[in-house]
Amino acid sequence: MLPEKQQQIQLVSRPEGMPVKEDFLYKEIDVPQPSNGEVLVKTIYLSVDPYMRGRMSDAKSYVEPFKLNEALAGGVVGEIVESKSAHFQKGDFVVGMLPWQEYSVAKEKEVRTIDPDVAPISTYLSILGMTGLTAYFGLMDIGQPKEGETVVVSGAAGAVGSVVGQIAKIQGARVVGIAGSDEKVSYLTDTLGFDEGINYKTTDNIYKTLKEACPDGIDVYFENVGGEIGDAALSLLNKHARIPVCGAISSYNKTDRDLGPRVQSRLIKSSALMKGFVVNDYNDRFKEGATKLGEWLSQGKLQYEETITEGLDNVTDAFLGLFQGKNIGKQLVKIAEPSK
Template identity: 70%
Template sequence: MPARMNRQIHLVKRPETIPTEEHFKFVEVPVPSLGENEVLIHNLYLSVDPYMRGRMSDQKSYVAPFNLNEKLVGGVVGEVVESSSSRFSKGDIVTGMLGWEEYSKATEKEIRKIDPNMAPVTTALGILGLTGLTAYFGIEDICRPKEGETVVVSGAAGAVGSTAGQIAKIFGARVVGIAGSDDKVNYIQKELGFDAAINYKTTDDIQAALEEACPNGVDAYFDNVGGEISDAVLNLLNKHARIAQCGAISSYNKPDDQGPRIQTKLIKSSALIKGFVVSDYSDRFKEGASNLGKWLSEGKLTYEETIVEGFENIPEAFLGLFKGTNRGKQLVKIGEPEYGEI
């Protein structure tokens, strides 16, 4: 009997600027057999995220780069279809950092079970997963907004930014979002409750637009984009402002990107800037997940997902992140459950 085959996506070339389809290759390999305490997972939803661009470069970072000619890895929700583990059974819905592939083998320590009756399973990759936790800790631990302070969020219609802005509102802040289309601006203001929003793509003078939106200056900045937008925000920092440096997507595909020197701005404002990754807070994940779940159930948080269908469309969905095609969390649906509905 011929072996059951498993489609994977490998990184075959390291991008120097914006990745293209040529950097990826579709490969077929046999579905893996299980060892002791392992499970076979039929992947249903796959998350694509901006940080993956950094892992495609062979540079030292907070996580090792992807290896060439091996499958890429990201957040996945899938269904257990075979198990040699006493902790997991066929039909269990699980999540973990797994491959860009249709079937993944994992040890019981690499995945966790999720309850599809508690919330849509995709939230495990978004607002109730690492995405939500990133927003939570960046706001709660670094930005620390007080009642009435002004918080600016760049990349505000993305998965992390949209959640960060909502959490800042829960803390009582006045929130200004920066996004890349009129549709996104309307979304974060009308649906998420941001107090003001700027479409940086249609604004001739981002500095003037920020000054108008932030007449009392900026007390905290949750930065997802870096670049010229952040240069402008830093000019408006109030005394003792706090900056959560979450991402710099505007520079990920520009290896020679340079900008103004920021040291004097930080000194003059006595501001704090802290770069972070969500794993810095791994010992507090339970706290963050508890608060996110509570706020979601109370209607204080909402979320949006952009879901592309089809395994063959994973690279396209990933590349769309750098064109701003997504609103909220970008996911790819690559399978249907075999043992039940979700």
């Protein structure tokens, strides 16, 4: 029997700098009931992602800001516990962008079914979900790595970066990953097969360290971080280098302007391409990306790591931990157990 009440996480103030717990409110609300053409979804896994920090601001961006005093929302894998849709049955597992709460009503077009026999359901929020697709399209469409080239990935032990490096290795590239701890560097080189790893927190000069790791320069720099790491990488570009810009997490919580070297002369001298993107730019090609990722995963060419926090009451801690580098791979929160 379903409960009548549930917990929902709302944004109640717009953060200035690093978000704090007081920016969020846990509120008790009714469990909603589906109407015709809708389903009731029990949240099993909930995704927290760095881009959500931007949505907490009311500044104009590529996606609408979260509204104050309403539920935050993100990627959710859930189980249908009641269906009033001909396209879904009770017990189906689905993925979609849903509120941060225990139960959600979704329209038919807001969720899609996933197959738990292909891979664990959590992977549809990680390696087989938006993070995997972000890595695939950013690297393959913009980065276009070639055999023998040098690919550098910042935020390399994160959900996107860890997949980027592995795909680059599949393409025959030499891969250097930048991360924030010795544990993460070991994970990159010993488990994922990166050729070299750099702990940016223990080097006195990131430019010098990166130059030593890339004696032949950089052909592809996959940008997840920005800041001094990005400045150093842009100084080592080879002719016709490509720079997919996926994120700039170092600046997300800054309250002042993020200043750094001007990039124009570096791009001109190297005839480099620097292009920002979001995964939704590739909506019409998601099937292509998911198919390829699934093939590589089944062939053992891709590995993945998920940092899973338990409980809705720990969602905000998991989110804030992203900006402290606490996760390896994809950060998920497990909200409930599946019924079967």
